[in-house]
Amino acid sequence: MNTYRQYSLFDRLCFGIDQTLRTVCNNPKTTGRACPSLNEAEPLMTILERKNSAALMRVNHTGEVCAQALYHGQESSSGCDVVKEKMHQAAIEEGDHLAWCCLRIDELGGHASYLNLLWYLGSFGMGYVAGLMGDQWSLGFLAETETQVIQHLEKQLALLPRQDNKSYKILHQMRLDELDHRDEALKAGAPSLPGPVKKAMSILSKIMVKTAYWV
């Protein structure tokens, strides 16, 4: 098997384009885990409630697009093959979340955010910079991202219409997975990021949440 160093710049560019298109066109690589809401019956909801659920799941879908991009960015710029492989695998695991959100949006008759390519490119850039700063900071960035995603999912779970068990099951499982991701990063020695960086990440994610709900 080739190590990352053996791939040419052209190969890596092709991988990057493939990863981007797979993410924004909703065809991510996944582990193939079944969607947690698979055996749940479609709940009875009013049109407004369905619209609200679809918009909330759009927000979560965009969050997962950003997660893919952050991992892809870090995979691209890390100087260590082990870290690159870890980021690659992490993106595939997060691909399950992306696929589940996409499925639920379809069931609710909604659509993914029209701005996902922009969010992808912006998040890729952030991941790329984090990867350049070295493996420890990259890990710290990952742990902080997961921490903020967990807080975000807890708010989203509270906002869902009460009877929307299908969306609830998906977000609940995502939250458990993100807790594992955060704990793994902390166990691996992720440092705490400086306060202003955490604040900037939180502001950006709030902008994403507000925008993706509507567009």
Ligand SMILES: [Fe+2]
């Ligand atoms: Fe996720």
Ligand SMILES: [Fe+2]
């Ligand atoms: Fe995660």
